[in-house]
Amino acid sequence: MKKIVVISTTLLALLTLSACRDDSVNANKVGTKIEKKYLDKDDYGFWEDDSGARFTTNDNGKIIAIKIPFSAGGKAISHKGALASYKEHTANDLAYRSGNTYYSKKEKQYYHIDESTNSSGNVTSATIYLGK
Numbered sequence: 001m002k003k004i005v006v007i008s009t010t011l012l013a014l015l016t017l018s019a020c021r022d023d024s025v026n027a028n029k030v031g032t033k034i035e036k037k038y039l040d041k042d043d044y045g046f047w048e049d050d051s052g053a054r055f056t057t058n059d060n061g062k063i064i065a066i067k068i069p070f071s072a073g074g075k076a077i078s079h080k081g082a083l084a085s086y087k088e089h090t091a092n093d094l095a096y097r098s099g100n101t102y103y104s105k106k107e108k109q110y111y112h113i114d115e116s117t118n119s120s121g122n123v124t125s126a127t128i129y130l131g132k
Contacts, residue, residue: 030090030128031109034061053089065129076122086113089128101131 027035028049034057039047047055056065066089070077077085087094090111091104102111112131116124 028055028063028066028089030063030066030111031107031130032063034063065127067125067127069125071118071124076118076120076124078122082115082123082126086111086126086128 027038034047034055036047039049039055042048042054047057049055052069054067055063056067058064068085068089070082070085083094086102090102091107091109093106094102094104094111097103097110100112100114102113103109104111109130110132111128113126113128115126118124
């Protein structure tokens with residue numbers, strides 16, 4: 001009897017945790033259909049999240065570009081920090097190729113990332129879009 005109680009309690013805990021999972025983490029990546037419930041539409045027709053990132057979509061609602069303002073708080077970030085953000089908006093296995101081109105083996109997709117930097121070489125903003 002004690003075993004059944006422990007097993008059922010464990011299952012209940014796992015179900016509760018899975019229901020509380022934040023699915024916004026995997027939402028709104030370049031190349032996916034836009035998930036509007038995490039975004040607001042600005043006066044210019046762009047979708048924007050809480051961090052100030054702007055999402056551009058095609059007529060089918062698929063995200064074709066994201067502009068990320070890294071210096072919204074007044075500080076730019078390093079390339080390493082920027083790469084972590086790029087991976088959040090594209091794919092975890094994003095790898096640099098050349099120029100502004102990156103590739104994901106998992107997604108079998110090329111991405112272009114145009115960065116704006118300050119005089120120290122830190123990234124102030126970036127635009128990510130699909131490409132070859």
